[in-house]
Amino acid sequence: MRASYKWLKDYVEFDLGAEQLADKLTMAGVPVEMIEYLGENLENVVTGKLLSVTQHPNADKLFVCKTDTGTEVVTIVTGATNVRDGQIVPVALPGAKLPVGKEIKQAVLRGVESSGMLCSAEELGIDAKLLSAEARDGIFILPQDTPVGQDIKEVLGLDDIALEFELTANRADCFSMLGLAREIAVLTEGVLKKPMLNLREVGSERTVDLVNITIAEPELCARFTGRVLQNVRVFPSPLWMQRRLRAAGMRPINNVVDVTNYVMLELGQPMHAYDYNLLARHSIIVRRAQPGEKLTTLDGVKRDLSPEMLVIADAVQAVGVAGVMGGLVTEVTNSTQTVLLEAAAFHPASIRRTARALGLRSEASGRFERGVDVTNVVRALDRAAKLLEDMGACTVCPTVADNYPRLELPRKLDFSPVFINEYLGTDIAREKMIDILERLEFEVEDHGDMISVTVPSWRSDVSRPADISEEIARVVGFEAIPATTPYGQMEQGRQSYQQSIRDLVQDMMSGMGFDEIISLSFSHPSTLDKLNVAAGSPLRQVIPVMNPITDEFPVLRTTLLGGIMQTITLNLSRKNENLKIYELGAVYWPKALPLTELPQEPIKLVAAMLGRRHGETWNQSGEAVDFFDAKGAVEEILAGLGIDGVDVTTGEHYAMHPGKTAIFSRQGQELAVVGEIHPKVLDAYGINRKIYAFEIDMEAVIEQASLIGTYRSLPRFPAISRDLAVVLDAQIPAARVAQEITVSGGPLLQDVRLFDVYAGEQVQAGMRSLAFSLTFRAADRTLTDEEVEIHSRAIVSRLENELSAKLRLA
Template sequence: MNVSYQWLKEYLDLTDITPEELADKMSRTGIEIEDVTIPEAGLKKIVVGYAAEVIDHPDSDHLHVCQVDIGEAELSQIVCGAPNIAAGQKIIVALPGSRITGNVKIKKGKMRGQVSNGMICSLEELGYSEKVTPKQYAEGIYVLSENAVPGESVFPYLAMDDAILELSITPNRADALSMRGVAHEVGAIYNQKPMFKGFTLTETTDENIEDYIKVAVENSEDTPSYNIRVIKDVKVEESPLWLQTKLMNAGIRPLNNIVDITNYILLEYGQPLHAFDYDRLNSKEILVRRAKNGEALTTLDGKERNLSPENIVITNGEKPVALAGVMGGMDSEIQADTVNVALEAALFEPIAIRKTAKEFNLRSEASSRYEKGINHATIMTAGDHAAALIAELAGGTVVTGKASENTVEAKDCVVSITLDKLNRSLGTEITAEEVTAIFDRLGFKSTETNGLFEVAVPPRRWDIAIEADLVEEVARIYGYDNLPSTLPTTESVPGKLNDKQRLIRHTRHYLEGAGLSQAISYVLTTPEKASQFMLRESQMTQIEMPMSEDRSTLRMNLLSGLLDNTHYNIARKNADVALYEIGHVFYQEDGQLLPLEEDHLSGVLTGSLKDSNWQGKAPKVNFFDIKGILEGLVATYGLTEAVTFVADENREGMHPGRTAAIYLGEKEIGFIGQLHPLTAKAYELKETYAFELNLQAIADADKHPTIYAGIPKYPGMTRDIALLVEETVTNQQLTDLILEKGGKYLTGVRLFDIYQGSNIEAGKKSLAYTLSYLNPADTLVEEEVTKAFEKVTTALIETYHVVVR
């Protein structure tokens, strides 16, 4: 809600309180202020003008040459294109050198050969939204009231020198959805009692409401209070400027004096009202009931609404004329020729109003207040005040009495609380006198006997019903900043990472050191993506009421989310992508109440890991890049069982010739390889490599203890060997055999060359290895290494029939 600082000053003395100070104080006591804006900020040299003469431009069919009195000795000539400009109007003039909205500077100039000393402005050019500009001025300039003085600043006339406080109202503080409610709140903060101006309602002496209308309510639970007053012989016209500016600053468009008064009362009291054209009701009866199936109503926005029994409607005894608490009907709206007004002030059932507003997407200022609650004590008062204003501003006469069906009894709510409870809850030592003073500031009558308070909460604070509410009120006014703060007293427990957390942290550090960046994906995805790249059979876990189909199913893999992230990067011209993710996947089996959560690790590479430079073009990633990163990572885990890679030609979504299953001992724990071209095409990717690993299995696996050793004192030795083998023999097979037969001093085997092509027999390939030997306790001698190396050579020849080159 937008609250006018100047309007608040009509109720309270804010002389020494700036809008910013007020906003800060209100935010500290429970009602957050989103922003404080001053409409005139950024504007300058905009004054009142008087259009003394207006003639058509000689060289244009839509421009006008105006002689304008701006408070100077001579008239100023301004060219204006507004269709509603006319002589005798008080208008808004931006002088040469002025600034209008958007920081646009106005200069002297010529338009079609005619000198123009400034600009005649519309409200939009002063920063007003099109939604709040009065209808009659929507297509042209705004015309000021006759009492505006030429040459004076226009801002005070339009209340643009006001400060507008934007309140963020929580549902429990709907009492602050009115100026009077905010005035009570500010009064409590500054220990002032708001002073509200009274009004005088003068009724006719010769006519009674029974002569005009009667009211019936079908269900008092739907409509606990319904009241109608009739004001006759009104004149519908433009509202006075003070009323228009109050509405515009609150974000409401002025329409005419009758409708504007109902909106003014809505803002002041928080009580929605509705004005019917009495004669267009074509009935002397108002019946409030539920709509019937098949009934329709054309609302004020010109749309026909098909009604149902979910909707409460106002009828003329036969057909609906308004959606109760939401929007009126077009057939009975106030128009320029309206003479007699039927003014409604009512209370409707909140849930029904909310459902109707949601059903028709007609959330309005009225419906939002009915949904959250209104002050039962001012329903009649607000209606009477509106009737008095209509009589004053529209020249009408209020018919004696009101047609009413009312079961509402507005009374104070009495809540008890002890001083001990207050101090125990807040950790304070507030005295009974201080608590009584706080209740007085809030406007709550209270009595205290031996530390027990009986507090009478007025109907305007319908959010207070239990002692916890009183604790909150005392805390707000006492000041949250004044409440003592203490740390909880608990036993100190040293914190540390468990084995799984250490493994995950190590994994992150290693992969980021290898050039991959961490990604975090949604755990909810589509059913199709959830079931891709699965490491085990599982049923899907789906949300009963998902936000969308794209977020309906718990994932059973990480890779599909990473591929979405990769596509997002590629689409934004980032062709080199290296990502990894560690997170939960969710498996569901028959009979399980909750899904099984399992930690996985996944990675994706595409493009290049290096940048092109003067030495050459950056190489594209391949299978061995991603396999090398994963092998290096696994080696750091110190697993007691070997991790091996086995060709896998049947992995769905992966390239059949460039994919391997990953085994820990005899157990499959993941896969690695190139995406199948069709899968890559579905994600709009080029050649892409990926892996997914069951990190939970690695965390649960046995590991060697970490043993630190010094730098070896003795030198090692190496031997190179090149082997010609059948191309079906894998590097893994050869490496395993070398390690098995290499002897106790063999510490490492590294493949450093692969060759197939010319000078190599068809069906053969050449692989070259470096074997590293080290004796940590003594210097190796040539004979020991040669003997061990010959054993390896002999085993390779006998097992795989290699030819040593």
């Protein structure tokens, strides 16, 4: 927000200089970012009238201008081609200084003495963006009624100071001159002077009979009002208005457009003017854009609209993007005779999304995004009509077309002075509090111990007693609040048990040579198609993101495997073909859609490996990783977390190869799944090599983990080892065999380890040989061969009876 220092003084008298005012406002929560002195380094430049313009006698591209400067007639030589007899122009007299760093001196040009220089807008330090196209080139031509001999700074408003505010989003009320003046009046104990409205409605027809306003989306448009102006004359706005618009950083266009911008700056209410005769059936419909609808905005750009965007339409087509920019088809031009003035209140979030989607920011959208005062809409409409009426630019039709679906009632709050003082740590008198709130235009009712206030409609940021305390504190001055040392019960910061296990798992993954990746929490539904997720799977219940960062990430992820596969694809495209990667992060599972409560966010660990088992070194083989590398990594993690007694069985996973997938579980709770990625998934990602992956449910693992193991003293007596090889059906898992051995081995059996698997010529088809190493030990004695032999026979007997296994002797 950019504000004119002199313009602010129209609403409140104050004696503070610009720096003092900026400091006072900043300390009150209305921060001033920059102070700009508009006419700085501009001296001795006055307005002059060109009495005659003749060709230079000695140069084809120079002109000799006889110029009246108010006190004398001087001769000035110029090369500008846009000068004519009778024009009023800026004249830099000898000794003048210009913001561009130039100092003007008496000179002789091709034999003709030149006593000064005619100035362009650029030489006066005026930003080209604030000028019309024709005013940017050549000498700056002033209006014909400009007095001669006046200081150019007074004529162009360059004797002013511009304050640049860096306002927070909650202070929408300060995005107007009147709102800032209200703050100044409170801080300086001045009197706020609001513009008076004595509108003369002398039009021949009533506005309510001339225009029909329909709000099809009341949740996105709280109010829409309009006034019809007849006998409109379009011409340049008065110089005083142009000065104020330029000081605020806006370019004057014509009286109708300038008035809408002026009122927006003054009252904070954006407005728009339509050529009434170009509105089909003289109707306004506030609706969502239709699929595929297009609109050419006032900047001449044809824009594609989407149904999420709110538009202003007539009976045939969209004529404006609501709250952002009007359409070119109903633009007010010099031929316009009747104008529909519009002022409305739109939903802030809707305008913000539309402006960002279109890449189109405007002064209007910036105010609508922060919220406008819905009760101020008609006042702004009347103010604009009054300004145009005073210019003799129109006749105002009686009545206002006002569509206000749901009346907004003022907010009321109760608080006690004791609460405010305890909250702030102050001792402010209740009378002082009441005085501050009344100067802020709160309606106050004193009920003794309690005070009731009615919050002004423009203060949407005040919603609770804590906000009242903030208002009182900032007006009293934060420097008046005593500084105290914070106190309270301190607690030592530490990691939770869950965080410690996650850190430990990450350390183990790094120790096994895995690299960690971090992918976005957002995904696309097509990722689930690539991962072969079934149509009815709960993983298909994705949570849509209301405001996605791009169209590629419209939902929250339900699995980490998509990020892993995308990372692998990216690495393979760059010839990085030996990978061991993992990601530890949350997935998002809704309890129901649409969301009525926060979703579940379980933590998962997903890892994948492909390529060589070892790096490409001279002393390592070129073997590729396989299923057992992935399975071993899972076993290493579970062992590191103290999880024993794990059952490993064949299983299924949506993204893994049938028959090449294993499930790790303990006490009926699934902990992890490991397997080879399904060929369909590999094809979907365009990968032509095998990938092995595993997924660990961290919540289940944390529940089963035991970081502090049970203490056992080192064995004092030697162990006895026996090797056992059995032939049995190839479909029987080795884990089942190991389980039967453990059950039948008795208390002396301490360890069972599979060390050989054989299926070939020496074994019957459909069978395989499994060889186990068995370790027996007693804690109180040295075992004898006879004792071990008893247990060995029991093991063999059970395997024969339960699994139809046969002892392999050779």
